[in-house]
Amino acid sequence: MANSASLDGYVHFEGFDSFERDAFDRKKIRAGMRKAGRLVMQKAQMNLALGGGRDGYPVSRTGATLDSIKAKVSRSGFLVRVAPTKTGAMKAYYPAYLHYGVKQGRRLGKLAPGAGVGKSNRRAKGVRAQALAARASGEWRITPRDNYMADALQDSSSQVQRLLAVAFADALS
Template identity: 35%
Template sequence: MADGYLHIDFQQSGNVVFDRRMVRQAFIKIGQQHLSVARRLIASRDRSQPGQNPGSESGQLSGSIGFYVPNATSRRPGFMVRIAPNQKRGRGKTASITGDYYPAFLMHGVKRGARRQRRHNRGASGGSGWRIAPRNNFMNESLEHLAPWTRYVLAQALRRALRTEGS
């Protein structure tokens, strides 16, 4: 996603101070907001239809959505936030019994007889061929919905984080 990436280089002179904590706090705020919007998009208790956002039967998918702001190291400054299902403090949490990544099944769908090579499993009438038809990507929808707000929050944080040494 090309528009979801922001990179800024600047030469820091002796009288400019950059406060990393303010930018990291902005990333935490962004992660919390995206998390709540994504959970709200899949909060419907109705059974979802193909192309719609997934419904919530047990709340397991909604509970697995999380965000992670990594700590700064010598190799990376820690200025990012990862927002995804099955994301608990940066470590994945499998939501299905088989250990497979369940949100991928929702987004891409599952064909009938996907593991088998023979196509006789569709039934006499042919059917649609889908066992689980693809659902809407609710994470992309939340990112698109909050993109202007995210840019605004990051710009404000960068503006507050850069200050002259005397002030």
């Protein structure tokens, strides 16, 4: 599992790159994108519901994360984004905490008045680096979970490519 920004959740298919966007019927493209987004959304919800606790996925206790997975077609219609969104049932956007994890201990804050060195109340040389290293080597409060969204796209990428190829071919005529 990679905790960095990557293109795991991206699908590209060849064959229609030489055409201008104006050549396509946008209604048909948007319909195809909605179908592809719905397919990936349902697969991600299934991954989360059935694989909870196993396969490194988070456990679904209340179903708020399941309900938060939405597919949104861009304004131009040539892109669909499937992702968990913050809903009213969530106090914070916790799918990010589940994916990236949370380290034990708190962030370094300002020093208390008079606790530092000198007139500007700074930390002594090397103290900040030691504190950051201690926190980084510490335990996880919430361990990072696998990316069920990228896995859903990877599992259904051939179906998505087929759906979009048909939609783009229909939109040309």
